[in-house]
Amino acid sequence: MKTIFVDSKGVEYVPDKNNWKPADGLFQVKHGAIRFPLKMISVRPATMWRYQEALPVSEKISSSLSLGEGMTPLVPFDDQEPNLWVKMDYLMPTGSFKDRGAAVLIAKAKELGVTSVIADSSGNAATSIAAYSARAGIECHVFVPDSVSEKKLAQVKAHGAIVHKIAGTREETAVAAQSAVEETDAFYASHVYNPFFHEGTKTFSFEIWEQLQFKVPDQIILPVGNGTLLLGAYIGFTNLLNAGMIDKLPKLVAVQAENCAPLAHAFTSSSPVTSVENEGTAAEGIAIADPARGEQIIQAVHASKGTIITAPEEDIDEAKAELAKKGFYVEPTTAATYAAYKKYKIKHVTESERVVIALCGSGLKK
Numbered sequence: 397m398k399t400i401f402v403d404s405k406g407v408e409y410v411p412d413k414n415n416w417k418p419a420d421g422l423f424q425v426k427h428g429a430i431r432f433p434l435k436m437i438s439v440r441p442a443t444m445w446r447y448q449e450a451l452p453v454s455e456k457i458s459s460s461l462s463l464g465e466g467m468t469p470l471v472p473f474d475d476q477e478p479n480l481w482v483k484m485d486y487l488m489p490t491g492s493f494k495d496r497g498a499a500v501l502i503a504k505a506k507e508l509g510v511t512s513v514i515a516d517s518s519g520n521a522a523t524s525i526a527a528y529s530a531r532a533g534i535e536c537h538v539f540v541p542d543s544v545s546e547k548k549l550a551q552v553k554a555h556g557a558i559v560h561k562i563a564g565t566r567e568e569t570a571v572a573a574q575s576a577v578e579e580t581d582a583f584y585a586s587h588v589y590n591p592f593f594h595e596g597t598k599t600f601s602f603e604i605w606e607q608l609q610f611k612v613p614d615q616i617i618l619p620v621g622n623g624t625l626l627l628g629a630y631i632g633f634t635n636l637l638n639a640g641m642i643d644k645l646p647k648l649v650a651v652q653a654e655n656c657a658p659l660a661h662a663f664t665s666s667s668p669v670t671s672v673e674n675e676g677t678a679a680e681g682i683a684i685a686d687p688a689r690g691e692q693i694i695q696a697v698h699a700s701k702g703t704i705i706t707a708p709e710e711d712i713d714e715a716k717a718e719l720a721k722k723g724f725y726v727e728p729t730t731a732a733t734y735a736a737y738k739k740y741k742i743k744h745v746t747e748s749e750r751v752v753i754a755l756c757g758s759g760l761k762k
């Protein structure tokens with residue numbers, strides 16, 4: 397699939413290794429017609445690359461880079477809620493869904509002839525970018541806030557990335573990484589700014605659709621900070637809708653931490669997304685006080701007829717323990733997603749509705 401980027405005015409750009417931000421807004425991918433040849437897909441290996449006609453990477457590059465990512469199990473939650481499934485993305489090669497996006501983004505970097513990348517992250521994206529860069533033989537610099545989890549940092553270092561710890565917020569970390577990008581010739585392997593990342597995370601949707609016998613669930617509950625999973629999920633289901641493979645989008649129900657919820661505030665008050673103060677949350681993966689793609693996330697949630705809800709801070713630990721008792725060992729950000737769902741379902745999920753919860757990050761990381 398050949399890819400064109402567009403800015404907020406619809407001006408087209410050919411992706412290149414130095415231009416990470418257009419003059420107007422942020423880059424998005426302009427999608428043409430996409431094919432889903434079901435017979436061929438069904439006999440391919442059980443990885444996210446089975447949807448290769450919908451992905452912007454040549455088979456030659458993806459097969460040399462792949463760690464077998466994707467086609468994570470979709471399993472029933474328990475006997476009490478027969479219409480509730482969990483998508484176990486914490487079983488990805490580096491332990492989070494971010495591998496979907498990093499695999500595509502680093503494959504594109506390789507294709508563009510990049511030899512050095514810079515990324516910034518609160519942890520999981522850094523780990524994924526470090527792992528796929530190592531596999532691609534690309535030098536990797538990772539900027540992290542000094543609050544990053546020690547286990548995530550150890551993982552990043554083990555993959556050979558050069559770590560730059562920034563004494564400051566997640567936002568200040570991004571600014572430091574962007575200054576380094578401007579000062580060097582490195583490629584900005586940003587999961588926030590580079591829309592190739594969403595081209596990888598969209599496979600989350602394709603897999604759920606295939607695993608539910610080519611049907612979509614009614615609602616999907618997923619964490620949102622910078623929106624890489626939410627936007628990927630929206631793009632994936634929209635690709636399927638435009639290809640005539642499904643007849644509706646599932647409602648996307650995005651979860652923020654109560655103590656850092658700029659998107660939830662904007663959504664409920666129908667006002668523009670503005671920066672908030674991070675009051676501290678165990679859900680570090682969604683502690684994004686000023687999400688760069690905030691308006692795009694809100695538009696996607698509206699288009700799916702979904703909503704944005706919050707996880708009470710005091711419920712996160714209990715939700716983590718409850719999930720573990722059912723066999724799912726996940727990190728606090730994922731536990732927050734389940735905590736918010738428990739509150740939400742009381743009024744907003746009927747017994748007959750089919751719901752999927754994204755279990756995004758492994759408990760071994762935290």
Ligand SMILES: N[C@@H](CCOP(=O)(O)O)C(=O)O
Pocket residue numbers: 492519520521619620621622623624625626681682684729756757
């Ligand atoms: N970053 C989180 C999950 C939410 O993803 P985001 O792209 O919306 O920030 C994690 O690391 O699990």
